[in-house]
Amino acid sequence: MENESRKKKHLTFGGCDTIALAEKYGTPLYVMDEQKIRSKCREIQENFLGKYENTRAVYASKAFLNMTMCKIIESEGIGLDVVSGGELFTAIQAGFPTQDIIFHGNNKSYEELSLAVKYDVGRVVVDNTYELEMLQKIAKSNKKKVRILFRIAPGIEGSTHKYISTGQKDSKFGIPLAEDQLNHVVAFALKASHLELMGFHFHLGSQLFENGIYVAALDVLAKLMKDMKERYGFVSKELNAGGGFGIFYVEGDQPKPLRYFTDQIMEKVKTICHEMGVPIPQVIIEPGRWMVAEAGLTLYTIGAIKDIPGVRTYVSVDGGMPDNPRPALYSAKYQADIANKMNLEKVQKITVAGKCCETGDILIWDLMVPPVKSGDILAVYNTGAYNYSMASNYNRLPRPPVVLVNEGIDHVIVRRETYEDLLHREEVPMYLQKKVKESSEII
Numbered sequence: 001m002e003n004e005s006r007k008k009k010h011l012t013f014g015g016c017d018t019i020a021l022a023e024k025y026g027t028p029l030y031v032m033d034e035q036k037i038r039s040k041c042r043e044i045q046e047n048f049l050g051k052y053e054n055t056r057a058v059y060a061s062k063a064f065l066n067m068t069m070c071k072i073i074e075s076e077g078i079g080l081d082v083v084s085g086g087e088l089f090t091a092i093q094a095g096f097p098t099q100d101i102i103f104h105g106n107n108k109s110y111e112e113l114s115l116a117v118k119y120d121v122g123r124v125v126v127d128n129t130y131e132l133e134m135l136q137k138i139a140k141s142n143k144k145k146v147r148i149l150f151r152i153a154p155g156i157e158g159s160t161h162k163y164i165s166t167g168q169k170d171s172k173f174g175i176p177l178a179e180d181q182l183n184h185v186v187a188f189a190l191k192a193s194h195l196e197l198m199g200f201h202f203h204l205g206s207q208l209f210e211n212g213i214y215v216a217a218l219d220v221l222a223k224l225m226k227d228m229k230e231r232y233g234f235v236s237k238e239l240n241a242g243g244g245f246g247i248f249y250v251e252g253d254q255p256k257p258l259r260y261f262t263d264q265i266m267e268k269v270k271t272i273c274h275e276m277g278v279p280i281p282q283v284i285i286e287p288g289r290w291m292v293a294e295a296g297l298t299l300y301t302i303g304a305i306k307d308i309p310g311v312r313t314y315v316s317v318d319g320g321m322p323d324n325p326r327p328a329l330y331s332a333k334y335q336a337d338i339a340n341k342m343n344l345e346k347v348q349k350i351t352v353a354g355k356c357c358e359t360g361d362i363l364i365w366d367l368m369v370p371p372v373k374s375g376d377i378l379a380v381y382n383t384g385a386y387n388y389s390m391a392s393n394y395n396r397l398p399r400p401p402v403v404l405v406n407e408g409i410d411h412v413i414v415r416r417e418t419y420e421d422l423l424h425r426e427e428v429p430m431y432l433q434k435k436v437k438e439s440s441e442i443i
């Protein structure tokens with residue numbers, strides 16, 4: 001009976017009572033639902049990998065990465081996109097098959113590329129000439145042949161926040177569509193003894209809802225592929241259309257099923273190849289947010305409540321911009337509920353503030369909730385992407401743990417940071433450690 005009433009009042013997630021999770025692990029707490037991640041993987045299998053021949057999907061691990069996530073992704077037959085030595089190291093430590101890893105980034109270092117070459121990463125997506133020349137040298141000294149794609153900047157802009165738009169001409173990512181630059185890199189790669197050019201890549205941006213921009217970018221790529229075929233006889237074996245598929249955060253967001261994007265991409269690629277008289281290359285997608293955002297929930301405890309009559313009610317939680325910098329960075333919006341009052345009517349408008357010394361540390365403006373009290377638990381939805389992975393220790397706040405829930409069972413996959421962790425890498429120079437002289441020594 002008591003269980004039933006808890007169930008009615010409490011939010012459940014991944015088969016777990018969120019209030020019980022908050023009591024067990026404390027707050028703030030990231031909760032990830034394994035089944036939700038796996039169902040996205042299955043959607044990819046059914047609507048893309050299983051539907052079209054010669055296709056590949058990699059998960060953009062910058063959205064949410066740890067060794068457990070590597071294991072889940074590997075078990076679902078999906079590859080991994082990494083953008084740094086740290087992400088690559090995590091995947092290697094988790095035993096992820098390195099041939100299924102694609103390495104991205106606009107400024108990969110010598111050390112990062114060396115790690116990629118040493119561990120036989122499947123593809124390196126080369127972003128610029130500097131990297132191209134360095135990679136050839138590293139591959140040569142390791143006596144290995146590295147398979148590469150070129151990332152191009154197609155000059156196509158999606159409708160999203162400008163900080164997460166990447167396909168436009170004026171972008172730090174990708175090789176510009178300038179004939180001399182393109183010819184230079186392609187000619188270099190085709191001659192390079194230790195590189196094998198497989199094709200091209202673009203990534204238009206994040207939280208995108210329209211498939212038309214993928215088609216427009218493929219039109220740009222078609223022209224490039226024709227030029228390269230005519231000039232060098234080079235025919236792309238691979239074409240990577242990036243990620244960016246949008247998800248639902250708040251009213252107004254209109255997410256589409258994966259096939260809305262992938263069917264259109266495949267149809268366009270087929271048409272282009274038919275017109276060019278070349279075989280259809282392997283088509284690759286790299287979703288990040290779409291795979292994990294909805295699988296995540298963040299739990300907070302409500303502390304101070306400040307009512308400014310006639311203005312607004314600030315309700316402060318025990319986390320904020322360090323565990324979710326997205327509202328401060330991109331004016332991102334979220335929905336939330338009071339997890340211990342799910343059966344009550346929403347009659348009060350509040351603004352959810354974080355606990356940092358920043359006026360901009362506001363998680364949600366104007367949220368309708370039931371009458372709220374200090375000690376209530378706030379659950380913020382769809383925080384699975386770019387929250388844990390972008391978390392910081394601002395104001396010396398220890399980062400929250402990540403608990404994986406799966407049909408009623410919970411496991412800690414990342415433990416909570418401690419104050420000791422915060423001091424872990426610190427050293428005080430010897431000269432500052434000297435004690436102040438005793439007064440008897442001075443006089």
Ligand SMILES: Cc1ncc(COP(=O)(O)O)c(C=O)c1O
Pocket residue numbers: 060063081104203205206207242243244245286287288289290
């Ligand atoms: C190269 C590349 N691929 C894939 C992604 C994944 O993007 P999203 O999380 O929006 O799917 C990103 C991030 O924007 C990216 O930079």
Ligand SMILES: N[C@@H](CCCC[NH3+])C(=O)O
Pocket residue numbers: 062164166206326330385386390
């Ligand atoms: N960090 C961004 C997404 C960046 C995607 C990578 N290029 C976000 O939270 O929306």
